Amino acid sequence: ILNVEQSPQSLHVQEGDSTNFTCSFPSSNFYALHWYRWETAKSPEALFVMTLNGDEKKKGRISATLNTKEGYSYLYIKGSQPEDSATYLCAFRDYNNNDMRFGAGTRLTVKP
Amino acid sequence: DTGVSQDPRHKITKRGQNVTFRCDPISEHNRLYWYRQTLGQGPEFLTYFQNEAQLEKSRLLSDRFSAERPKGSFSTLEIQRTEQGDSAMYLCASSLGGRSGANVLTFGAGSRLTVL
Numbered sequence: 001i002l003n004v005e006q007s008p009q010s011l012h013v014q015e016g017d018s019t020n021f022t023c024s025f026p027s028s029n030f031y032a033l034h035w036y037r038w039e040t041a042k043s044p045e046a047l048f049v050m051t052l053n054g055d056e057k058k059k060g061r062i063s064a065t066l067n068t069k070e071g072y073s074y075l076y077i078k079g080s081q082p083e084d085s086a087t088y089l090c091a092f093r094d095y096n097n098n099d100m101r102f103g104a105g106t107r108l109t110v111k112p
Numbered sequence: 113d114t115g116v117s118q119d120p121r122h123k124i125t126k127r128g129q130n131v132t133f134r135c136d137p138i139s140e141h142n143r144l145y146w147y148r149q150t151l152g153q154g155p156e157f158l159t160y161f162q163n164e165a166q167l168e169k170s171r172l173l174s175d176r177f178s179a180e181r182p183k184g185s186f187s188t189l190e191i192q193r194t195e196q197g198d199s200a201m202y203l204c205a206s207s208l209g210g211r212s213g214a215n216v217l218t219f220g221a222g223s224r225l226t227v228l
Contacts, residue, residue, distance in 0.1 A: 004154075006154075009152075034216060034217070036217075042221070043115075043116070043203075043218075043219040043220060043221050043222070044155070044203075044205075044217075044219045045219075046216035046217065046218075049216055089154050089155070091217075097168070099145065099157045099160050099168055100145070100157070100217060101157060102147070102154035102155045102156070102157075103154050104152070104153050104154040105153075105154045
């Protein structure tokens with residue numbers, strides 16, 4: 001059984017603060033790591049797909065890094081805005097399986 | 113194509129009844145996934161299809177759960193003899209096939225089940 005762990009479970013920040021959270025995954029048989037954003041009453045939407053050790057991805061104020069050797073990925077949000085409030089999910093796929101295993105998510109609340 | 117569609121969006125049923133959910137994936141996607149999400153948890157993998165073949169099924173899934181994708185297009189998830197513990201959001205997602213880890217999942221809006 002693959003364990004994907006995310007921390008913290010929830011986070012409350014003020015508008016303008018920068019924040020980051022962690023996704024930990026098994027470091028063996030790594031194939032891909034995905035980040036999704038899930039806003040209330042909407043479907044999860046893909047943010048990043050990362051496949052190579054050392055990958056860094058950026059989309060606007062959000063960026064992510066990947067370390068497959070030690071089994072973690074960080075998601076950073078610079079200058080948080082209230083519209084960033086959502087649950088951020090990471091999902092791991094190993095080389096031997098076709099399914100994506102999700103972490104429990106980090107619930108981010110940005111207060112104006 | 114309007115994305116991944118799920119029906120119904122909400123279902124309230126009494127314990128012991130059978131329920132069926134339908135998922136219509138993006139037409140060119142040959143992979144289809146079912147997940148279950150309960151409060152405070154991330155999506156939990158249930159099963160996965162490549163075209164019409166069910167290739168993986170979670171060991172956590174009891175034999176009351178069955179899924180089909182008869183023509184490799186839409187899929188159904190049936191829960192027989194529902195229990196209160198089955199109350200959850202049932203999410204369907206689809207993706208392109210192949211070995212690329214870059215094939216992101218496109219999710220439907222989910223079907224929320226409440227078992228009384």
